[in-house]
Amino acid sequence: MSPTLHFAPHTCARVTLTALEEIGLPFGTHLIAFMGGEHRKPEFLAINPAGKVPALETEDGVIVQNGAILSYLAETHPDAGLLPRPQDAVGKAAVLAELFRISSDLHPLVTRFVMAVMISTDASDAPRIRTKAAEGLAMQLAPLERLLSQQPWILGGKWSILDAYLAWVWFRIEGAGLGADDYPALANHYATASERPSAKAALLHEERAQEELKARGLFFAPPR
Ligand SMILES: N[C@@H](CCC(=O)N[C@@H](CS)C(=O)NCC(=O)O)C(=O)O
Numbered sequence: 001m002s003p004t005l006h007f008a009p010h011t012c013a014r015v016t017l018t019a020l021e022e023i024g025l026p027f028g029t030h031l032i033a034f035m036g037g038e039h040r041k042p043e044f045l046a047i048n049p050a051g052k053v054p055a056l057e058t059e060d061g062v063i064v065q066n067g068a069i070l071s072y073l074a075e076t077h078p079d080a081g082l083l084p085r086p087q088d089a090v091g092k093a094a095v096l097a098e099l100f101r102i103s104s105d106l107h108p109l110v111t112r113f114v115m116a117v118m119i120s121t122d123a124s125d126a127p128r129i130r131t132k133a134a135e136g137l138a139m140q141l142a143p144l145e146r147l148l149s150q151q152p153w154i155l156g157g158k159w160s161i162l163d164a165y166l167a168w169v170w171f172r173i174e175g176a177g178l179g180a181d182d183y184p185a186l187a188n189h190y191a192t193a194s195e196r197p198s199a200k201a202a203l204l205h206e207e208r209a210q211e212e213l214k215a216r217g218l219f220f221a222p223p224r
Helices: 012-021 065-077 088-116 122-151 163-176 182-194 198-216
Strands: 005-007 028-031 054-060 061-064
Touching: 005 012, 012 065, 012 163, 012 198, 054 065, 054 163, 061 065, 065 088, 065 163, 088 122, 088 163, 122 182, 163 182, 163 198, 182 198
Parallel strands: 005 028
Antiparallel strands: 005 054, 054 061
């Protein structure tokens, strides 16, 4: 059975799309139209009760959470080179630390920075939420900027799916107005990561999805 990815364009599901493209085996996609409220409909909640993409249906069941999906795919496709697989506890922890740095520290800040209106019931709070998120981002991005000015990829000399995750983070925050001037290494990392064939293929899935959304009158271009 080929896996099926439930996804929406511009979202963090892009990271899983990139991972599946990197593996290179057939997979299906199912577009979740946020503007149509499909992420809150019973059909999708039966797949992911949290109402979030990505959700990957596999022969082993449904896997949710980017970090878990990426670990699962790296484990089940060891030759795809998604993540290194050190055998020692410290090595494993080091890879997990980078994964959690992006998924637990950076990713929630992206939501606050890009879509501050989703964080409070009072829309007038949005500028303060965004300012605070920008502070948090500056704190989190500084060490990554230093790291990537010394090495091409997060884990050293070799690309990993963590680079695709960071590239998505950059895509969202830079598109939503975070100034790139202080982050030349991050901007360069994004440009290089975007050249990878799997990254281009993931964007093609998104483009097709956007066309479908337009045809259904459900197109939405969020602040990236
Ligand atoms: N921690 C989750 C976050 C997933 C997430 O927040 N997905 C967003 C798109 S980037 C979503 O589906 N949002 C819809 C919602 O929360 O209602 C993961 O890494 O998979």
